Every structure is written in structure tokens, then in C-alpha cells.
Amino acid sequence: MHLNNSRKKNEHLAVDAVHSICGSTLPVVSTVTDLGVSYDNQFSFRPHINITVSKAFLRVKLTIKCFVVRNSDTLCKAFCAFVRPVLEFSSEIWNPYFKIDIKKIENLQTQYRS
16 A cells, blocks of 8 residues: 655655565555554545444344344343444544534434334
């Protein structure tokens, strides 16, 4: 992956540079997942946030489908047990600071409450 800093122009690293190891050309990718956290070539964690919100939303749907009890206390405990671990995994690293990313996560949590 070619990492870019949008604030600086990096003349010595061309965008179409080719890297190889032992004669094998390495593929150029736009996102990388390292230790379960995805980021793109602009060091943005938006790909990770999108994946995380999708996984958490699927768990919310599955939890609501599996629990016939609609007791809010029980559903809150189910949310804390099944959904929050997905949302909190490595959150110290990918902590969202753009409003659009924060709203994605908050919308998931507010939809679950209703």
C-alpha cells in the first residue's frame, strides 16, 4: 500500500511505484487490515468503522430475532454481551473523530433502544 500524506507532496515516492520481493511484484491495495483494524492509504479508519457498524448491526438484528422477550433490561444485557464487544474492539486506536463516523455508531445504538 502506498501511504499518502495529503498535506505534503512527496516527490521521491511516485504513486505508481512498483515494489517487489525476490522478483515477485507486490500488489497495490487501497486498504489494509492489521490486527483486526482496517485503514486506508490516507490513514483513515473509515473502512474499519463501516465494517464494524455492519457487523454490529447484524448482531443487533440477530439478537432481536433470537430473544422473544422484549424486556428492556434483558435486551440491554444482550446488547452489552453481544454487540458492544464488536463496537469496542480496539476502539482506542480507531476512535472516530469525524461527525459522520460518530453518527453511524450512535445511530446503531439509538435504533437498538427503540
